[in-house]
Amino acid sequence: MTLPTQQHATAAAQDRPELQAILDDIVDSGITGITLRVRDEHGEWTGAAGRSEIDGDAKPPIDGHVRIGSNTKTFTAALTLRLVAEGRIALDTPASEYLPEFDLDPRITVRMLLQHTSGVFNFTGEYYPDGTVVSGIPATPAGREWVDNRFVTYAPEDLVRLALAKPARFEPGTDWSYSNTNYVIVRLIVERVTGRSVAEETDRLIFQPLGLSGTAQPSAETDIAEPHAHAYYRYEEDGEAHTTDVTEHNPSWISSGGDMISTSQDLQTFISSIASGTLLPAELHAEMCATRETPIPGMGYGLGVFVQDLGAHGRVITHNGGAAGFAALMYATPDGRRTMTATLNYVDDAAMSLAIPFQQGSQRLVDAVFRTGQVATPAA
DSSP, X not given: OOOOOHHHHHHHHTOOHHHHHHHHHHHHTTOSEEEEEEEETTEEEXXXXXXXXXXXXXXXXXXXXXXXXXXXXXXXXXXXXXXXXXXXXXXXXXXXXXXXXXXXXXXXXXXXXHHTOSOOOOTXXXXXXXXXXXOOXXXXXXXXXXXXXXXXXXXXXXXXXXXXXXXXXXXXXXXXXXXXXXXXXXXXXXXXXXXXOHHHHHIIIIIHHHTOTTOBOOSSOOOOOSSBOOOEEEEEETTEEEEEEOSSOOGGGGTTTSOOEEOHHHHHXXXXXXXXXXXXXXXXXXXXXXXXXXXXXXXXXXXXXXXXXXXXXOEEEEEEEEOSSEEEXXXXXXXXXXXXXXXXXXXXXXXXXXXXXXXXXXHHHHHHHHSSSOOOOOXX
């Protein structure tokens, strides 16, 4: 497909009422605010709906900063693969060889950590198919305790030790289960082999090469750069609802699995480079996007990315994530030319009451952007 000239593309992209209508519906479902950035054969389109603050009238800033939650895992995986390319890390080496001070199962490899097949307990809590819940750290958003502890600093080593003190979910390599602990372990491996912080290495190997000027990886820093929308958390106490602005909080509770801050523009650049393979050598790009069967119908998981099958419309490389009243989406076709990124702000709560509207709204956007025409899938 031949892309139109930039002048024609910009003019055509300015009128996307079908996308704006979806954004408005997502806000009507309970989300406080949302921004969307789409790049396709029509050019680039941005839109916003809702409010930046619950007691204000301004829309969320189109390219405002947002806590991107588990999209951080894609950055961490890409960083790890860049270090594999430098010969610093090997995917099939046991993690215990890099971190001998932890009582890691010697069967767990770096690949399993990135792939969520290690079986290591999730330090933010485990939810089992029979309804059993095993709690994790107190900082996991769960009522007033989350609000009161949102400025506490958690050392990544302590998060790993907490997880390893709990029973493993399954034998390494025998199943798949999403665990934030995997990526904290990867962070410690990165810092061990490089002698530098994960933030410094991410800047060297991802931010600088891609020119991601609006993206940051805080460790325990609580602020977020302007411009930004506001995030909230609601809890009940003595039968009364309390809503607190939690825009500023210490993200160390979700270290390297959900602590990053970015913008829709930077996420677009990043996911396009991941999908198209421009950031990694060809063999490592293939490793990242190689999937195995997972419990999620119609989806597969590679190394830090989901690969979603759209049937006749090809597939997309994607990840999304939420972090205490903020969320972000990123999608791209395998050639990196069609992309969709979004940022959201909302009122979070322990019941995750907006989870279903969030999922339904995300799917509507995917259908509108990626199922509207044939999307080419590269030959295997």
